[in-house]
Amino acid sequence: MSLGLWALVGVFVTLAVLRVPIALAMFSAGMAYLWASGQDIGLVVDQTMNTLQGLSILLAVPMFILAANVMNAATISERLWAAAEALVGRFRGGLAHVTVLVSVVFSGMSGSAVTDAAGPGMLALRMMRDVSKYPAGFSAAIIAASATIAPIIPPSIPMILYALLSGASIGALFLAGVVPGLLMAGSLMLAVVIVARARGLPKGEALPLPAVLLALRRALLPMTLPAVLLGGLFSGVFTPTEAAAVAALYALLLGFAVYRNLGLVVLFAVFLESARQTAVVLMLIASAFLVNYAITVEQVAQGVAAFVASAELGPTAFLLGVAVLLLILGLFLDASVILLVFIPLLLPAARAVGVDLVHFGIVALLNLMIGLITPPYGLLLFVMAALGRLPLIEIVREIWIFVIPLVAVVLVLILFPAITLFLPRLAGW
Amino acid sequence: MEALAAILFAAILLLFAAQIAMRFIGRPILWSDEVLVLLMIWCGFLTAALMVPERDDVAFDLVYSLFPDGTRRWIALAGTLAVAGIFGAAAPGILDYIAFLRFETTNILLIPLTWAFSVFGFFVLVTVLRRLWSGLRLLGPGWRREIARIEGRDG
Numbered sequence: 001m002s003l004g005l006w007a008l009v010g011v012f013v014t015l016a017v018l019r020v021p022i023a024l025a026m027f028s029a030g031m032a033y034l035w036a037s038g039q040d041i042g043l044v045v046d047q048t049m050n051t052l053q054g055l056s057i058l059l060a061v062p063m064f065i066l067a068a069n070v071m072n073a074a075t076i077s078e079r080l081w082a083a084a085e086a087l088v089g090r091f092r093g094g095l096a097h098v099t100v101l102v103s104v105v106f107s108g109m110s111g112s113a114v115t116d117a118a119g120p121g122m123l124a125l126r127m128m129r130d131v132s133k134y135p136a137g138f139s140a141a142i143i144a145a146s147a148t149i150a151p152i153i154p155p156s157i158p159m160i161l162y163a164l165l166s167g168a169s170i171g172a173l174f175l176a177g178v179v180p181g182l183l184m185a186g187s188l189m190l191a192v193v194i195v196a197r198a199r200g201l202p203k204g205e206a207l208p209l210p211a212v213l214l215a216l217r218r219a220l221l222p223m224t225l226p227a228v229l230l231g232g233l234f235s236g237v238f239t240p241t242e243a244a245a246v247a248a249l250y251a252l253l254l255g256f257a258v259y260r261n262l263g264l265v266v267l268f269a270v271f272l273e274s275a276r277q278t279a280v281v282l283m284l285i286a287s288a289f290l291v292n293y294a295i296t297v298e299q300v301a302q303g304v305a306a307f308v309a310s311a312e313l314g315p316t317a318f319l320l321g322v323a324v325l326l327l328i329l330g331l332f333l334d335a336s337v338i339l340l341v342f343i344p345l346l347l348p349a350a351r352a353v354g355v356d357l358v359h360f361g362i363v364a365l366l367n368l369m370i371g372l373i374t375p376p377y378g379l380l381l382f383v384m385a386a387l388g389r390l391p392l393i394e395i396v397r398e399i400w401i402f403v404i405p406l407v408a409v410v411l412v413l414i415l416f417p418a419i420t421l422f423l424p425r426l427a428g429w
Numbered sequence: 430m431e432a433l434a435a436i437l438f439a440a441i442l443l444l445f446a447a448q449i450a451m452r453f454i455g456r457p458i459l460w461s462d463e464v465l466v467l468l469m470i471w472c473g474f475l476t477a478a479l480m481v482p483e484r485d486d487v488a489f490d491l492v493y494s495l496f497p498d499g500t501r502r503w504i505a506l507a508g509t510l511a512v513a514g515i516f517g518a519a520a521p522g523i524l525d526y527i528a529f530l531r532f533e534t535t536n537i538l539l540i541p542l543t544w545a546f547s548v549f550g551f552f553v554l555v556t557v558l559r560r561l562w563s564g565l566r567l568l569g570p571g572w573r574r575e576i577a578r579i580e581g582r583d584g
Contacts, residue, residue, distance in 0.1 A: 011515075018508030019493040019579075021486035023477075024556065028515040041519050042526025049546045052470055053535070056462045059469060062441060238449075245445040271435035275476045278438070280485055282473035334487050377491055386581075 004037030005298050008291065022337055023283035030290030037297075047293040048286040055164060056241065058285070062278040063244030064155050067251045068110035069270045069277075072119035074255030074262050076222045080105050081123055083219035086212040089204035093196025095132055096142045097189055099124040103146035104185045107153035108226025109247060111160075113372055116150040117143060117383050125388050132202060137394035138195070141373075144380040144395065145188055145402035148369035153181030155229065155244060158339055158365055161285065165292075165344050168357040170240040171233055172424040176358050178230070179419055180366060180409065187405035195401055221258060225250055234427050281336075288340035295341075301348045308349040318353045319360070319414045322346060323367050327407070330371020334379060338368055358429075362420045363413050370406050373399055430479055437472035441465060463537045467545055474548045478555040483563075484581025501576055506567045513560035516553055524550050 001009075012029035016022065027044070034041050052058065071077070084101040088094055099121075106120050121143040128139035151158045154174035163170040195201070207215070229247060232238045238246060255262035262270075295301060308318065329338050343364055350360045372380040375396045385392040413420055448461040493504055527550050530542035566575040 015508060015511060016489045017492045018504050018511065019488050019490050020508040020512055021483065021488050023486065024512050024516075028512055031515055031519045040526070041522030042529070044519065044523055045526050045530075045546055045549055049470070049542075049549050053466055053545070056466050059441070059445070059465050062438065062469060062472075063445065066438070066442065242445075242449055245442070245449060248442060249446055268432075268435050271438045272431050272480075275434040275438040275472055276481055276485060278469070279473045279476035279481050280487065282469070283477045284487065332491065334489070336487060377489070379487075 002037065002298060004033045004294065005300070007036035008033040008294050012291075022334060023280075023287045026284075026287035026291050026341075030287065030294060033294040037294075043293070044290060047290050051289045052282075052286060057160065057164065057170065058282075060155070060160050060170075060241045060244035061157055061281055062274060063241075063248045064111040064157055064160075065115070065277045065281075066270070066274045067155075067244065067247040068112060068115040068119065069274050070248065070251035070255055070262070071106070071109055071222070072115070073266050073270050074251065074259055076251070076254065076259075077102065077106065077120040077123050079219040079222060080120065081127065082215045083223070085204065086207050086215035090206040091193075091196075092203045093134075093192050093199075093201035094204040095124070095128045095134065096138075096192040096196065096201070099128070099142055100146045100149075100185050100188050100192065103149050104153065104181070105223055105226065107150040107181060108229065109155070109222070109251070110150050111155040111157040113147045113150045113369060113380060114383055117147040117380050118387060121147055121384070122387055125384075129388075132204075134201060135199070135398070136388070136390050137398040138199075140384040140388050140390060140395045141398035141402055142188070142192065144373045144378075144384050144399065145406065146185075147380055148366075148372055148406065149181050149184050151369060152177045152184060152362070152366060153226075154178065154233070155240075155247065156365075157281065158335070158368065159361065160240070161339055162343065162361045162365060164285075165340070166347050166357050166361060168361055169424075169429055171236075171427070172358045172429040173361055174233055174240060175230075175423040175427055175429070176362050176420045177365075178423055180362055180413055183409050183412065183419070184366070184406060187409050188402055191402055191405045221254055284336050284340060291341055292344055295344065301345045304345050305348040305352050309352055313353060315353050315355045316414060318350070319355060319363055322350075322360075323363065323410055323414060326364060326367035327370060327374070330368060331374050332377050333371070334377070335368040335371055338371065339365075356417065356421060358424060359413075359417045359420050363410060366406070366410055366413065370403060370410070374403060375399070434472060434476045434480055437468055437475070441468050441472065444468070460537050463535055467535070467540070470545075471548050474552040478552045478559075482581070483579045490580075498573060498576060502567055502572050505576060505579060506564055509560045509563045509567065513557050513564065516560070517557045520550075520553050520557060523553055 008029045011032040012025050015025035015028055031044060034043055080102045084098040088097040088101060091097055102120050103116055106116055110116055124143050125139055128134040129136045154177050159173045160170060163173055229243050232243055372378055381392060381395050384395055444461055444465055448458055451458050527543055527546050533542045534540055535545060
């Protein structure tokens with residue numbers, strides 16, 4: 001390892017342990033690398049700003065963030081909840097099924113797991129824990145687990161970042177995520193069935209047919225958005241970036257003109273909050289560009305690729321190894337760090353082994369999402385504990401029962417690439 | 430300040446809507462992509478510099494949270510001063526480089542890159558000042574409040 005690389009890793013690890021925000025730690029590590037390797041510090045500007053400037057695809061990030069925030073402000077989750085409850089609320093532990101179902105539909109509009117947990121998730125917690133007296137830890141656990149679906153079913157902010165890093169087509173990634181996302185939902189609902197019976201969770205009441213139809217009709221407009229987005233992408237009417245803007249505009253139209261529950265004051269707050277969330281993501285991306293510059297110059301990824309090549313793994317064995325590695329990293333690291341720093345290290349190896357980069361991306365992202373709910377470091381667990389005001393340990397105790405089915409989905413996706421790849425291939429990618 | 434962030438963000442949305450609409454009627458706006466990206470960069474770095482509280486940032490606190498408040502004070506101080514030092518040492522070179530770009534321009538509207546990228550210099554300088562300020566507060570009698578603020582426990 002060169003002196004520069006030592007400086008990079010040393011500064012990053014030291015600052016991260018000192019609880020410096022990750023983006024600032026990555027910027028600092030990149031600067032230390034440039035000094036230690038005798039390069040011009042002006043490269044910081046070159047690598048971050050020039051790279052950002054050339055990537056208009058990044059514009060999808062603020063638009064998807066905005067769309068999800070508007071959906072939350074316009075109480076669209078309430079309508080989705082009522083519709084899902086009318087359908088599956090009558091089963092034992094029905095509200096947990098409702099939570100999964102709402103997550104699936106919301107996933108089709110939002111690309112961020114945290115937004116899903118903070119928006120529809122809070123509504124779900126109120127309904128399960130406060131209204132129906134479900135155990136608090138169980139309620140928070142199924143919400144956190146369902147929220148991991150959001151970035152797998154398109155739109156998806158992590159997929160946009162992965163596409164930037166790998167050069168894989170965003171359209172193909174979006175379509176490839178649909179079936180795996182539905183599989184995740186199915187596996188979680190299966191786990192709910194088992195837990196609900198074992199713990200004797202209450203059943204909801206069955207609604208008469210007219211009430212079911214009414215609830216569905218009231219949710220019809222928001223439910224058309226995922227269909228419009230997917231249809232537009234599938235047929236090529238709009239690009240993924242434009243799809244993001246369309247989603248945001250559609251949500252604003254619903255809130256302002258149709259449901260009339262958005263005012264200028266709320267809108268201002270939504271814009272400001274969206275600007276904040278965008279800034280956090282943008283800083284992570286910009287600083288990751290700098291770190292990736294160092295990693296590229298030092299040819300670290302080539303080293304990893306050579307190592308993997310020397311092990312003579314087939315695609316399946318390689319993906320299994322990656323899954324184990326990412327699950328372990330996910331115990332301790334934030335998904336954004338793994339995605340922006342570790343995934344680029346694995347990409348040349350994935351290419352060399354002959355794994356389809358779309359397939360690799362979906363498997364890797366699903367692993368990262370599981371990392372969001374595995375302790376000790378699981379962002380979604382923290383979000384649920386903070387917003388739901390309940391002890392972290394209560395959620396941790398209940399989460400494993402939902403981690404198992406999600407890991408099973410990872411295995412299925414690795415063993416059967418066609419599950420992921422048939423939709424994008426059907427669309428001609 | 431908050432109004433500026435919200436307005437920049439709203440501008441991105443409006444220009445995006447205009448771009449899609451104009452392309453639809455067959456008269457695409459040629460400069461919109463360039464302006465959209467610049468707006469996003471400016472909105473992002475200004476907001477990150479001035480309006481993102483520490484608790485919203487992604488940080489690794491597994492080690493940090495093992496310690497009592499007294500120790501956390503020194504950990505936070507070491508981290509914040511290290512960032513101030515590194516960013517401070519890099520600032521002159523970064524500002525030089527941005528000034529050096531004055532003869533280079535963006536592709537379509539020919540905006541000098543010195544102007545386009547100046548927001549990054551601003552971000553670096555504000556980061557140094559904010560870290561120093563946080564360091565001072567950690568050294569002073571109000572350090573418990575500063576720790577609560579960093580961790581987002583101050584409600």
